[in-house]
Amino acid sequence: xxxxxxxxxxxxxxxxxxxxxSFWKAASVVLCDFGSSAYYAGGIAMRAFGPAFPWFIxxxxxxxxxxxxxxxxxxxxxxxxxxxxxxxxxxxxVMAKLxxxxxxxxxxxxxxxxxxxAGLYLGxxxxxxxxxxxxxxxxxxxxxxxxxxxxxxxxxxxxxxxxIEESADNNFKIIVFxxxxxxxxxxxxxxxxxxxxxxxxxxxxVFTPEALGWTVHFPxxxxxxxxxxxxxxxxxxxxxxxxxxxxxVYREIExxxxxxxxxxxxxxxxxxxxxxxxxTFIAALIIPPDLVAGKYAENLLSGLALELDGPYLxxxxxxxxxxxxxxxxxxxxxxxxxVGANGVLNRVAEDGILHDWFRHLHRKYGTTYRIVNLxxxxxxxxxxxxxxxxxxxxxxxxxxxxxxxxxxxxxxxxLRFKRREExxxxxxxxxxxxxxxxxxxxLSLVLLILLSATGMNLLxxxxxxxxxxxxxxxFYTVFYVSERLNEKKAQLYKPDEDNDEKLNLRSExxxxxxxxxxxxxxxxxVPVRNPNNLVHLASVxxxxxxxxxxxxxxxxxxxxxxxxxxxxxxxEDKEVFSAVVxxxxxxxxxxxxxxxxxxxxxxxxxxxxxAAGADEIVMGVSGSTGAEVQLxxxxxxxxxxxxxxETGKPVLAKxxxxxxxxxxxxx
Amino acid sequence: xxxxxxGVSLSALITPGNVVFxxxxxxxxxxxxxxxxxxxxxxxxxxPRKALFDRIAEVEKLNQVLESGFYIxxxxxxxxxxxxxxxxxxxxxxxxxxxxxxxxxLILLLSPHKPAFFQRHLNMLxxxxxxxxxxxxxxxAALKDPAAAAGLLKGK
Numbered sequence: 001x002x003x004x005x006x007x008x009x010x011x012x013x014x015x016x017x018x019x020x021x022s023f024w025k026a027a028s029v030v031l032c033d034f035g036s037s038a039y040y041a042g043g044i045a046m047r048a049f050g051p052a053f054p055w056f057i058x059x060x061x062x063x064x065x066x067x068x069x070x071x072x073x074x075x076x077x078x079x080x081x082x083x084x085x086x087x088x089x090x091x092x093x094v095m096a097k098l099x100x101x102x103x104x105x106x107x108x109x110x111x112x113x114x115x116x117x118a119g120l121y122l123g124x125x126x127x128x129x130x131x132x133x134x135x136x137x138x139x140x141x142x143x144x145x146x147x148x149x150x151x152x153x154x155x156x157x158x159x160x161x162x163x164i165e166e167s168a169d170n171n172f173k174i175i176v177f178x179x180x181x182x183x184x185x186x187x188x189x190x191x192x193x194x195x196x197x198x199x200x201x202x203x204x205x206v207f208t209p210e211a212l213g214w215t216v217h218f219p220x221x222x223x224x225x226x227x228x229x230x231x232x233x234x235x236x237x238x239x240x241x242x243x244x245x246x247x248x249v250y251r252e253i254e255x256x257x258x259x260x261x262x263x264x265x266x267x268x269x270x271x272x273x274x275x276x277x278x279x280t281f282i283a284a285l286i287i288p289p290d291l292v293a294g295k296y297a298e299n300l301l302s303g304l305a306l307e308l309d310g311p312y313l314x315x316x317x318x319x320x321x322x323x324x325x326x327x328x329x330x331x332x333x334x335x336x337x338x339v340g341a342n343g344v345l346n347r348v349a350e351d352g353i354l355h356d357w358f359r360h361l362h363r364k365y366g367t368t369y370r371i372v373n374l375x376x377x378x379x380x381x382x383x384x385x386x387x388x389x390x391x392x393x394x395x396x397x398x399x400x401x402x403x404x405x406x407x408x409x410x411x412x413x414x415l416r417f418k419r420r421e422e423x424x425x426x427x428x429x430x431x432x433x434x435x436x437x438x439x440x441x442x443l444s445l446v447l448l449i450l451l452s453a454t455g456m457n458l459l460x461x462x463x464x465x466x467x468x469x470x471x472x473x474x475f476y477t478v479f480y481v482s483e484r485l486n487e488k489k490a491q492l493y494k495p496d497e498d499n500d501e502k503l504n505l506r507s508e509x510x511x512x513x514x515x516x517x518x519x520x521x522x523x524x525x526v527p528v529r530n531p532n533n534l535v536h537l538a539s540v541x542x543x544x545x546x547x548x549x550x551x552x553x554x555x556x557x558x559x560x561x562x563x564x565x566x567x568x569x570x571x572e573d574k575e576v577f578s579a580v581v582x583x584x585x586x587x588x589x590x591x592x593x594x595x596x597x598x599x600x601x602x603x604x605x606x607x608x609x610x611a612a613g614a615d616e617i618v619m620g621v622s623g624s625t626g627a628e629v630q631l632x633x634x635x636x637x638x639x640x641x642x643x644x645x646e647t648g649k650p651v652l653a654k655x656x657x658x659x660x661x662x663x664x665x666x667x
Numbered sequence: 668x669x670x671x672x673x674g675v676s677l678s679a680l681i682t683p684g685n686v687v688f689x690x691x692x693x694x695x696x697x698x699x700x701x702x703x704x705x706x707x708x709x710x711x712x713x714x715p716r717k718a719l720f721d722r723i724a725e726v727e728k729l730n731q732v733l734e735s736g737f738y739i740x741x742x743x744x745x746x747x748x749x750x751x752x753x754x755x756x757x758x759x760x761x762x763x764x765x766x767x768x769x770x771x772x773l774i775l776l777l778s779p780h781k782p783a784f785f786q787r788h789l790n791m792l793x794x795x796x797x798x799x800x801x802x803x804x805x806x807x808a809a810l811k812d813p814a815a816a817a818g819l820l821k822g823k
Contacts (some may be wrong), residue, residue: 639793640733
């Protein structure tokens with residue numbers, strides 16, 4: 001007779017972070033935000049400094065390669081990074097608050113600029129389609145764009161309140177579709193250029209008085225030569241919006257994490273140069289300059305489709321494809337702005353610099369609805385204030401992009417010195433040794449470019465400067481006051497201790513109910529207990545292929561006496577699994593976490609291992625008993641669970657600790 | 668890694684000469700001490716009495732009664748070159764203060780403390796806990812003499 005099971009309550013845990021995505025899906029998540037600027041950056045830049053705009057948009061896209069390099073290095077340092085974490089590590093909490101305030105300003109603008117642009121593209125298309133359908137209605141472009149933008153914002157506000165997760169699969173499908181449209185557009189544009197020939201756009205930017213901003217008051221600051229180049233670059237840099245998404249998505253990238261990050265970065269770079277850079281350039285070659293500045297200023301790529309060689313219906317069909325692809329990307333960017341702002345504000349809230357009032361969870365959906373509401377209100381106000389004027393939004397944009405990228409790059413330079421002993425899996429190139437100290441010349445040059453553009457934009461982009469500073473000041477004040485209020489609760493600054501991992505718990509009566517969910521050819525059971533002692537799990541994650549092997553992570557809570565069957569996980573238990581999730585993210589490998597209440601951890605290990613048909617049990621060493629005693633106890637539990645005379649499947653039992661391991665077989 | 672290559676057999680380990688029936692309701696420590704006295708005779712002076720009792724008392728703190736009500740106090744000694752065991756049968760049983768479980772059978776197992784033996788040591792522990800399930804323990808407790816007990820374990 002096999003004795004009664006020692007545990008009755010089995011919890012199966014899951015979180016969104018326990019499944020990982022390929023590099024091309026990660027790239028598509030970033031591109032849905034980053035690539036969407038192709039639809040508006042050219043028109044806005046043209047309005048600011050004239051026909052030279054394609055050179056600068058292309059230049060900004062080439063510069064994005066350098067920024068992607070900076071983000072690659074920061075991602076390899078911080079699995080759960082982003083500008084807030086990086087700046088906090090390098091420069092402390094004050095600068096971190098400033099950087100995140102500026103970043104939120106950009107998220108607040110990303111939604112409106114994307115939604116309004118989508119509305120303008122759709123309005124432009126309707127203006128062409130309705131006459132063909134004999135509908136005599138002139139679409140009021142900007143009013144239509146505002147209504148459309150409000151509807152889209154309302155939709156994503158609702159989705160984010162309901163906690164609908166962004167799907168990497170959907171992003172991937174969108175990017176595949178957009179790529180198809182882009183290839184078609186590039187091919188057709190090539191034929192058009194072949195027939196018509198082309199003249200390269202001028203290199204010299206010619207600024208409108210508005211684009212010169214306050215520099216008109218400084219006669220010595222002429223918009224010519226290098227100064228003019230920096231000014232034009234600053235007006236074009238809004239095309240870089242969305243790179244922060246890379247830092248957010250890195251945690252989801254599958255193993256081998258850094259290699260896949262590099263592949264994602266190269267894919268993003270190539271796509272951006274070809275899609276945003278080249279298409280904008282070709283649009284300038286094909287569309288007459290007066291039409292770029294006028295009719296197509298607000299929907300440049302639609303203009304490209306309509307100005308190609310060929311029959312009108314064919315060109316209109318191309319416009320339909322362009323508008324659909326644009327709407328998909330731009331509308332996706334609206335969602336990204338909600339998810340990004342909510343994510344960043346939640347991150348700072350966890351660190352105690354946003355008052356707990358904001359973190360109040362929705363009664364039904366469990367989302368931080370007050371933060372989502374706040375973002376929605378700000379975005380709606382911006383949409384209404386813009387009146388559908390994409391240039392006005394463009395004028396306000398890029399303050400946060402530049403600020404967050406400057407903070408991020410500067411922080412990476414500081415961390416080169418502050419954390420010089422830490423091994424980096426990838427370093428931004430151009431590093432020279434001087435007197436035993438490594439000087440990050442490459443990073444410094446990038447920072448120089450960013451600071452030049454930031455300084456110039458502060459003078460030229462009045463709306464961005466005033467709006468950005470006011471917004472940043474308001475948010476910084478909110479953070480400052482919240483921090484002071486929260487100090488009383490002593491919840492401040494616990495770096496890298498994300499205790500708030502959203503764990504979905506599913507209670508099962510029996511471990512056998514969970515077994516069918518295991519699909520790998522091999523199974524490894526990894527018992528965990530101490531969040532600070534996961535060396536054994538790390539060794540498994542480092543060496544095991546999760547495509548073919550299920551990694552079952554088991555935590556057994558010691559519960560003496562008779563169990564009621566209604567036990568719940570404590571914060572300490574959740575902390576263990578938060579640490580497990582963080583480690584799984586670091587290696588980009590999927591694990592299956594199981595939590596049981598038991599009065600004998602070795603019994604629960606043996607029972608789960610036998611039920612799951614585990615090939616290996618990998619334990620961490622116990623400081624109180626030692627590896628041999630652990631193996632002895634497991635051997636006894638293993639035997640006790642088998643029927644007398646039964647010869648079951650043998651299992652390898654390992655105890656792993658720093659640099660050592662003991663391996664024996666239990667049969 | 669040491670793979671299992673040597674089989675372990677209970678009948679080779681438990682002979683009528685090393686089965687002890689313990690009358691009454693001893694404490695856990697008393698029961699273990701009785702078995703230790705018995706095993707001392709098998710060792711032929713390989714381990715001094717004090718060293719044996721001290722070591723057993725030490726590992727006793729780490730050993731636990733199994734859920735099946737079977738108890739395996741075990742210790743490893745570098746002086747040994749083979750396994751030694753004494754089976755104790757307590758027909759009336761005693762209560763383990765730590766778990767509240769009633770123990771009617773226990774085996775004191777002494778193993779060589781040498782790397783080459785650890786795999787067999789684990790196999791032995793696994794085999795003992797697999798074999799001594801409640802049904803067998805009740806059958807042993809109902810017996811009266813060591814030969815019958817050893818006979819019941821034959822072939823296990």
